[in-house]
Every structure is written in structure tokens, then in C-alpha cells.
Amino acid sequence: MKKLDVSRQEKATLDEAIDHWQEQGLLDETTSKRLADSYDVKGFDWRRLAQYAFWIAISCVILAFLSLFADKMVLRWIERLYDTPDVAICVFCLVLAVVFYLFGFRNKRIYPDKTFSSETLMALGVLATAAFIGYLGRIIDKGSGHFSLLFLASVVIYGVLSVKLSSKLIWVFTLISFGIWFATETAYHSNWGFRFWGMNYPLRFTLFGALLTAFSLFWQPRITPLRPFHQISYVVGLTYLMIALWLLSIFGNYSDLDKWSQVRQWHIFYWGLLSLAVSLGLAWYGLKHRDNIAREFGIVFLIINIYTRFFEYLWDNINRAVFFLLLAGSFWYIGRWAERIWTGREAK
Structure with a gap:
């Protein structure tokens, strides 16, 4: 029988699961042994190596093309082919x-x-x-x-x-x-x-990302040829939406950097609130409906937004030592929070 290749972490999880089922009487000793013998720790991750190698190959092709323009002999050859x-x-x-x-x-x-x-x-x-x-x-x-x-x-x-x-x-x-x-x-x-219908680029792409995300969720699954690309559209749509919202929370709907630099950040705080609200909404939706993509986007951009506001409102207003102590304390708290979740799952 061909054995299933798993990582060390996956093997440890499977071992714990089989032991637990055996203790609960759900599996007998013979079946437990057969299951344990059906998988093994995989060796070197050749799949990941293949992925990186091919991407490096594409990068090298692009670099080779660009390097042509730095070679004098090739430049002379290109000049002869200019016509x-x-x-x-x-x-x-x-x-x-x-x-x-x-x-x-x-x-x-x-x-x-x-x-x-x-x-x-x-x-x-x-x-x-x-x-x-x-x-x-x-x-x-x-x-x-x-x-x-x-x-x-x-x-x-x-x-x-x-x-x-x-x-x-x-x-x-x-x-x-x-x-x-x-x-x-x-x-x-x-x-x-920089303005179109009164909107700068971040605001435009906020709407663009929202529409693309809505399309991927509600309409794309109904279009048979596009159904296999549903998840990709969902990820790209959320990427457009969340990055645009984050930039909107920093620059507001200003299209002139000179005017923006003269405005205090609290004058555009409502864009920051919108970005935080969308991040919280995505995190809540992802946790409730077990949508890993929405959950991860929500949590990541929630943290990004909190620290962006932290720098905006405190960098020029408090002592640098206090600023970095608060920063260190916040990261320590996040680490402790993540550690509790991790140890809780390990215990279960």
C-alpha cells in the first residue's frame, strides 16, 4: 500500500487523533495500527522547491531581457534593428x-x-x-x-x-x-x-474592490466557465478593497499632496473608522461562517489599521521612549493572545 506523505506537524496531529479515538473506544488496536502505518513523514519538500525554481526561472528570463539593454554590443545590435x-x-x-x-x-x-x-x-x-x-x-x-x-x-x-x-x-x-x-x-x-467624479484613486479602488468582491461572491458562481476562478476573484477583490481602504484612511479623499499635508489626521478620522469597521466585519464574518479568507483579511488589516492610527496620532504627540514602550506592550499583548489561542487548540 502506498503511504501518504505528511509533514512532521501533520503526523503529530494524526498520531494524537488516532490515540484519542482509540482511548474513546472508537477504534480498536488493529485499526489504529493500520491507520498509523498508512502515512509517513515526507522528506525534502520537492513541491515547494519546484514552485520556487519555476518562479526564479521566470524572474531570470525577465532579468535577462532587461540586462540586454545594459550590454553595449546588444545595444548596438538593437540600434541596427531600430528600423x-x-x-x-x-x-x-x-x-x-x-x-x-x-x-x-x-x-x-x-x-x-x-x-x-x-x-x-x-x-x-x-x-x-x-x-x-x-x-x-x-x-x-x-x-x-x-x-x-x-x-x-x-x-x-x-x-x-x-x-x-x-x-x-x-x-x-x-x-x-x-x-x-x-x-x-x-x-x-x-x-x-487625480480626481474622477470627485473621487481620488483610493476611493475609486475601494468601490472597484467592493464590486469585484461582490461579483465573486454572488454572480461569478452562477457563470459556469468562470466558476473555477471564484476563489481567486474573491482574494483579488478583497486585496483591492482592503489596500484601497487603508490608503483612504491615511490620505482621505485628497488628490493634492500639498493640501493633504496641511490637514491634521483627525479631520479625516471617519475614513479610518470605515476601514476599521470593514476589517472588523470581515473578521466577524470569517469567524462566524468559517470563511478563512475573510477572517485572515479582516484580522490582518485590523492590526494594520490599529498600528497606522497609532503612528498617526501618537508619533508627534508623545515622548519617543513612551511611544516605543507602548508599541512593545501592544505587540507583547498580541503575542500572549495568539499564544493562548495556540495552547488552547493544542490542549483540545
Whole structure:
């Protein structure tokens, strides 16, 4: 019988569970021994090594591309190719993207367990697609400055590819491109200013993140092709929402740094209260409904918001020694609180 590979911590948990069930009479000694022999501590975490190796490989490809521009010989070669038509480069990038996608999809179909190598090929295809869209924009540009349409095109392309290739990684790039399109589109309609309909970027992205989160929770599960990406949209939507809310609690709805720097933080305290309320709401919802994503986002941003307010209101108003003593005391309290939860679970 093939044994299940588990970590040392997981093995200790399983051992304790089997011993407990045996003491309670739920398992006999023979069954307990068979269960204990069905798993073993795994050795080196090759899965994690594979994940890191592939991500490093992608990073090295990007660094290699960037380093080309630092090499004098390559620069001279690029200068000679300067007259290469944009159409030729655009077609080359398109072909390169198609090749990466085909190899990635083929690798995923033939070797479904080799997730990281497949996603690496998909990521390279995404980069080639971005280059293709960029050069396509140069070809069709008529001087309007409305280049946000290129990001909208990338949203459509990445969205279709993520569904067709069943790639969660490409769906992440879809949502990132969607956020970039939203930022550039609203900037274009506000003459590239910082305000759109009276809202600065943090306030805009607060609404954007809230809508994306609502879509992932209530509408996306009803759309069959997008159902596998529901959790990713939920995480990305909450990321947009909570980071934007945190920035809103610091800068308020100001779009001019000079005006913002002349305003005391307590004048915009209501944005901080909103951010705290949303963090508390997420933590409460996550704990009540066993939603780990909402719970972790709520707790993390609750702590971030509390310490942000701590720095805002006390940094210039109390002695530095007292400030850091209060900071140390607060972290000690959080550590003790976390320790009580941990020891309580261990005891159970």
C-alpha cells in the first residue's frame, strides 16, 4: 500500500487523533495500527522547491531581457534593428505567445501533475501577449492618448485564454489588467488628473474592490466557465478593497499632496473608522461562517489599521521612549493572545 506523505506537524496531529479515538473506544488496536502505518513523514519538500525554481526561472528570463539593454554590443545590435517595422515585432510576439500557450496547454494535458512547469509556460505566454498588445497599440495609435483601451483588450484576451486553457494564473493577470484598465480609463476621462467624479484613486479602488468582491461572491458562481476562478476573484477583490481602504484612511479623499499635508489626521478620522469597521466585519464574518479568507483579511488589516492610527496620532504627540514602550506592550499583548489561542487548540 502506498503511504501518504505528511509533514512532521501533520503526523503529530494524526498520531494524537488516532490515540484519542482509540482511548474513546472508537477504534480498536488493529485499526489504529493500520491507520498509523498508512502515512509517513515526507522528506525534502520537492513541491515547494519546484514552485520556487519555476518562479526564479521566470524572474531570470525577465532579468535577462532587461540586462540586454545594459550590454553595449546588444545595444548596438538593437540600434541596427531600430528600423524593424512594428508590425514584424508585433507578429513575432504573437507567434511567441501562441507557442508558449500551446506548449503550456500540452504539458498540462499530458502531465496534469506538473502544475508549476505548465503555469511557467503560461506566464511566459502572458508576457509575450503583453508585448504583442503594446506593439499593436503603437501600430493603431492615432494620437488620441486613449491607451487604456489596450488594457481592456488585454482583459478580454487574458479572460478568454484563462477559460480556454483552464489557467488560474492567467485569470490573476486578467484581474490585474482589469484594475489597470479601470485606473487608466478613469484617469483618461478626468484629463489625467487625480480626481474622477470627485473621487481620488483610493476611493475609486475601494468601490472597484467592493464590486469585484461582490461579483465573486454572488454572480461569478452562477457563470459556469468562470466558476473555477471564484476563489481567486474573491482574494483579488478583497486585496483591492482592503489596500484601497487603508490608503483612504491615511490620505482621505485628497488628490493634492500639498493640501493633504496641511490637514491634521483627525479631520479625516471617519475614513479610518470605515476601514476599521470593514476589517472588523470581515473578521466577524470569517469567524462566524468559517470563511478563512475573510477572517485572515479582516484580522490582518485590523492590526494594520490599529498600528497606522497609532503612528498617526501618537508619533508627534508623545515622548519617543513612551511611544516605543507602548508599541512593545501592544505587540507583547498580541503575542500572549495568539499564544493562548495556540495552547488552547493544542490542549483540545
